[in-house]
Amino acid sequence: MTYSISAWGIVVESLFITDIIFSFRTAFIDKSGQVIADGRQICICYLKTWFTVDLITSLPFDLLTFTLDVKLVQMIKAVRLLRLLKLGQKMDRYTQYTSGVLILLMSVFLVVAHWMSCIWYVIGQMEMNWDVGWLRRLGNDINMPYHAVGAVNAPSGGPPIHSVYITSLYFTLTSLTRVGFGNVSPNTDAEKIFCICIMVLGALMYAVVFGSVTTILQGMYSHLSPRRTRTDDLPASLRQKLLEHIQITINNCLDIIEDQKKD
The missing domain is CATH 1.10.287.70 (Helix Hairpins)
Structure with a gap:
């Protein structure tokens, strides 16, 4: 029995490989909150984190159909679900x-x-x-x-x-x-x-x-x-003055509270 590589499989594997290439050139944020754009540091960080997962999920599994059972290959393809872990980590963005x-x-x-x-x-x-x-x-x-x-x-x-x-x-x-x-x-x-x-x-x-x-x-x-709130009906200049007055009042109240704590 002969097998053929599907066009959809080629597209998916091409996208995964392209993602690996871009990941080697994508800046990241370190633990201190700084953006790291240095190419060497980006490569080191990527190799230590997601490179192994991305490489495994990017393997051309369709080529295995020439040597293995098709159903077995479909089960092996489930390893691509590991990329969901990468998505979950970036979910907060x-x-x-x-x-x-x-x-x-x-x-x-x-x-x-x-x-x-x-x-x-x-x-x-x-x-x-x-x-x-x-x-x-x-x-x-x-x-x-x-x-x-x-x-x-x-x-x-x-x-x-x-x-x-x-x-x-x-x-x-x-x-x-x-x-x-x-x-x-x-x-x-x-x-x-x-x-x-x-x-x-x-x-x-x-x-x-x-x-x-x-x-x-x-x-x-x-x-x-x-x-609508009442402030929405006010002119823009008057609404701005009102907000400034409220802010000044809040600051004065906070100063009074701090003075009372010191006494």
């Missing part, structure tokens, strides 16, 4: 911006949906011996049924992989968002158990992610609220 938090929350939601859809596909393959499994039902519904071939009745045929993934992602998203149209449904025990887990996870994510999005959007558009 993006949480200061509202747009960054929104993008981050939606990205987390989509990544979890992708992972769940992959698990749903694996369960469908495991339940292939059952005629009521979701993969077989999908093949029958679109007139692309699976056929058993060989002595071990290995399945062949069926829908193309992109159609299977789209259906799996569609089912996962409808389950996580608690919509559930029912046109893709669990039938075997394993599929039902997974569905229970994904609905519990969906309820939690729906409350956290979309609740946070609602709070952020309310903060973004709070200035458009018809309710």
Whole structure:
């Protein structure tokens, strides 16, 4: 059997390698809060911290398909999840911006949906011996049924992989968002158990992610609220004088408190 390197794999590996190159030329902030732009210090710091992780995750795993089983290579690719540790360390940079938090929350939601859809596909393959499994039902519904071939009745045929993934992602998203149209449904025990887990996870994510999005959007558009403070109705010059008077009063009060403490 021959294997080909996917274009998507080439793009991902190219981006990872490019990231390594840029990391050798990217300034960093040391423990004292100073920005270090010296090339030698940048290289030393990067080699001591994230270089090993970045190098491992940038290896061309698709080339291993010529010598190893494809499923085994897909499991080895999971090592790329180590890059999430690097993202988590830099998370505080993006949480200061509202747009960054929104993008981050939606990205987390989509990544979890992708992972769940992959698990749903694996369960469908495991339940292939059952005629009521979701993969077989999908093949029958679109007139692309699976056929058993060989002595071990290995399945062949069926829908193309992109159609299977789209259906799996569609089912996962409808389950996580608690919509559930029912046109893709669990039938075997394993599929039902997974569905229970994904609905519990969906309820939690729906409350956290979309609740946070609602709070952020309310903060973004709070200035458009018809309710305004009284100071907003004052002229700019008068409002500035009022703020200065308040600041002077606060400073005087603090001075009085300090004098009383000394006495």
